[in-house]
Amino acid sequence: MQNISAFKEYLNRPRKVIIVTHFKPDADALGSSLGLAGYLKKKGHQVTVVTPSDYPDFITWMPGNKDVVIFQREKPQKPKQLIAEADTIFCLDFSSLNRINDLGEFVRVSTAKKVLIDHHLEPEQFADFEQWDGTAASTAELVFQLIDELGDKSLIDQDIANCLYAGIMTDTGGFRHSNTTYKVFQIAGELVALGANPSKVSKQIYDTNSIERLRLMGYVLSQKLKVLPEYRTAYIVLTAEELKNFSSQTGDTEGFVNYGLSIKGIKLSVLISDRRENIKLSFRSLGNFSVNDMARKYFDGGGHRNASGGQTKLSLEQTLEKFLSILPEYKEQLLAEEN
Structure with a gap:
């Protein structure tokens, strides 16, 4: 100070x-x-x-x-x-x-x-x-x-x-x-x-999980994790109904976004979830790719270069569509090799 x-x-x-x-x-x-x-x-x-x-x-x-x-x-x-x-x-x-x-x-x-x-x-x-x-x-x-x-x-x-x-x-x-x-x-x-x-x-x-969180994690990894190799991107979309089905509590999706980033070759991972009051987005990236810039520009958010959050008042489907529509803008950065 x-x-x-x-x-x-x-x-x-x-x-x-x-x-x-x-x-x-x-x-x-x-x-x-x-x-x-x-x-x-x-x-x-x-x-x-x-x-x-x-x-x-x-x-x-x-x-x-x-x-x-x-x-x-x-x-x-x-x-x-x-x-x-x-x-x-x-x-x-x-x-x-x-x-x-x-x-x-x-x-x-x-x-x-x-x-x-x-x-x-x-x-x-x-x-x-x-x-x-x-x-x-x-x-x-x-x-x-x-x-x-x-x-x-x-x-x-x-x-x-x-x-x-x-x-x-x-x-x-x-x-x-x-x-x-x-x-x-x-x-x-x-x-x-x-x-x-x-x-x-x-x-x-x-190491203090509820059984519901572990079952939600298994469902996310087996059914909801999507990969776009052409953009070196992985994403997860969770509906309010899916979260309700697994009795999801605050914090149950913590860390899920990191699983996408752990996939070999992936540079950007995003979790999009319907929290009823709004749609929440969690962004993670590797290297010089700034998710802070993406979150601030398009999703009323921000944070850090490699870890940021955002939100929208759009529907879940519209939010996903918006996210997918902006990926071509970042393709060159996402595909760039780093030392």
């Missing part, structure tokens, strides 16, 4: 803090939020974590989870009042206020000091303080760095360390993605030294 001295001075007195993260939080969003909350509480601040929606069951083990206020489950007055009464709002793991849906306008009009901690590209300029780095692997990594910059690394206990480790582990794909750097391993190592338990965190996130 460029103005770290001013920020440190600002936090020297107790604050009424709200931490907000994006719609359908993943392990990085929730882990960074709960990790930061644990730290700020140790500093004497009154802290509430607010999420726009529910999130996967496999991250509900995180310390502090039981106190999270979920906007979709509350009458709008409660989160609105919490935000109105806050003097400080931390915005974690999203770069634009529209990523927190209806909460975005509450945050925008609030007179509270706003703090952005994020690693997504092209952030909206709304914050008074920013801990932003588009090259960072995760928001949890940036939370760790901020605590360190504030001189408070010694306050990171096992609960905080496990939350932050979970965020780093998942946003690097279990330390497999190209964003896994020496610095990432350094920070992960420090978190382990401070009490994080890699085996426990990995078990909770990667």
